């Protein structure tokens with residue numbers, strides 16, 4: 710088995726994604742991911758998603774292709790896909806650390822990226838790594 714992570718961003722297609730809508734995505738994700746040993750986190754802020762999927766390469770690739778087609782979001786953009794030595798979010802079938810705009814603006818190493826009005830949709834690989842590291846370190850772990 711080749712352990713890998715796949716990280717992408719996307720934008721919601723709903724005018725305003727409701728708490729129920731988000732809960733439905735999380736519940737479906739957790740049920741499915743438990744069955745195929747996928748772990749990770751989903752962030753949602755200012756209408757944009759940032760998701761980390763970890764697991765066996767073939768499983769993660771297939772899951773990404775399914776998620777990519779989901780009509781609940783658009784402009785799904787893969788930022789990172791590479792082998793990893795160990796999982797960063799092994800305890801979460803799909804964690805949902807609640808982040809505010811202010812939280813994002815305080816992440817070290819992003820150089821006011823979010824303060825300048827950028828969203829997850831504006832990330833590229835380098836900044837995605839910084840964001841990932843901030844969450845790995847556990848500030849938002851619950």
Ligand SMILES: Cc1cc2nc3c(=O)[nH]c(=O)nc-3n(C[C@H](O)[C@H](O)[C@H](O)COP(=O)(O)O)c2cc1C
Pocket residue numbers: 734737738739741742751758760762772775776777778779781782803
């Ligand atoms: C932002 C977003 C994140 C998602 N994350 C996952 C996920 O981690 N795991 C998963 O199985 N489905 C996820 N989904 C749902 C899939 O796109 C798809 O609807 C689901 O896997 C289909 O499940 P089913 O085959 O059991 O009906 C996500 C959908 C969205 C919009």
